[in-house]
Amino acid sequence: MDSAERSAKQAELEQLRDRAAELEREISAGPEHWEATEFYTGYYATAGFVLGMFGAVTSLIFNVVGSALVEQHPLRLIQIYLTFPLGERALQLSGGLTLTIGCCLYIATGMLLGAPFHVLLTWAADKATFGYRLVAASILATSMWLVHFYLILAWLQPLLFGGSWIVERIPWWVGLVTHLVYGWTMALVFPLGRYVPYRRQTEQI
Numbered sequence: 001m002d003s004a005e006r007s008a009k010q011a012e013l014e015q016l017r018d019r020a021a022e023l024e025r026e027i028s029a030g031p032e033h034w035e036a037t038e039f040y041t042g043y044y045a046t047a048g049f050v051l052g053m054f055g056a057v058t059s060l061i062f063n064v065v066g067s068a069l070v071e072q073h074p075l076r077l078i079q080i081y082l083t084f085p086l087g088e089r090a091l092q093l094s095g096g097l098t099l100t101i102g103c104c105l106y107i108a109t110g111m112l113l114g115a116p117f118h119v120l121l122t123w124a125a126d127k128a129t130f131g132y133r134l135v136a137a138s139i140l141a142t143s144m145w146l147v148h149f150y151l152i153l154a155w156l157q158p159l160l161f162g163g164s165w166i167v168e169r170i171p172w173w174v175g176l177v178t179h180l181v182y183g184w185t186m187a188l189v190f191p192l193g194r195y196v197p198y199r200r201q202t203e204q205i
Contacts, residue, residue, distance in 0.1 A: 040195050044122045045115040047193030052114015054189050055182040056107040062181045066174075077178070078102040083165040084157055091165065110182065113144065117186055118193055126194070134187045141183025145176050 063077040073079060073094065082090035082102045093099055120140055125133040149167055158164045 039123065041119060043195050044119045044193065047195075048114040048116070048118025048186075049111050050114070051118055051186060051189050051193050052111040053107055055114060055117075055185040056110020058185040059110070059178050059182040060103065060106055063174075063178060075099050075103070077170070077174075078106060080166055080169050081106060083161065083163070084153070087161045088163055088165060091169075113182075114186065117144070117183070118190075121186060121190065122193075130187070133190060134184065137183040137187035138180060141179040141186075142176065144183075145179035148179075149175055 060077075064074045067074050067076045078099055079091055079093055079102075082093065082098070082105075086098075090098075093102075117140060121133065121137055124140075125136040128136070149170075149172075153166050154164060157166060
């Protein structure tokens with residue numbers, strides 16, 4: 001290999017070393033972290049779906065205890081709610097797999113409702129005090145009760161199943177308090193669903 005060829009290869013090697021060093025710097029720097037800059041609706045809806053389980057379970061326990069105190073069937077609320085898919089015969093259920101499925105449907109419904117509930121609660125009271133958030137959750141829960149009972153079930157259940165057992169057999173105050181317990185629980189577990197942008201360890205130091 002003559003000197004000219006050696007010089008050319010040496011120059012090419014230096015270029016490759018410079019390029020390798022540049023690539024190493026880019027890799028070590030890493031990409032900038034992604035962070036939501038606007039209201040992160042998708043995240044809050046997903047978080048609300050999970051948190052809605054807590055609200056549903058709490059309100060269900062509240063009704064089980066309340067029914068036991070007045071010497072009714074502990075799952076009386078579930079019996080009445082099951083009249084929506086099963087009609088009046090659901091009121092004769094006293095146990096077994098059907099009521100278990102009813103409890104699961106009740107919790108699943110609470111999870112589905114948790115998505116819009118948490119989105120609205122975050123929009124209204126994300127940076128507010130717990131007291132303000134509790135008031136906002138109470139307003140949302142009361143609105144949800146009015147919509148469920150008197151704007152949907154009052155006409156939809158008679159239309160589909162020939163009776164209005166939910167609205168007629170659940171006292172208005174029981175329906176309201178059940179929804180309030182759900183809303184208060186959502187306000188209590190709210191911090192678990194707050195969006196916190198990811199930071200690499202090097203950024204936190």
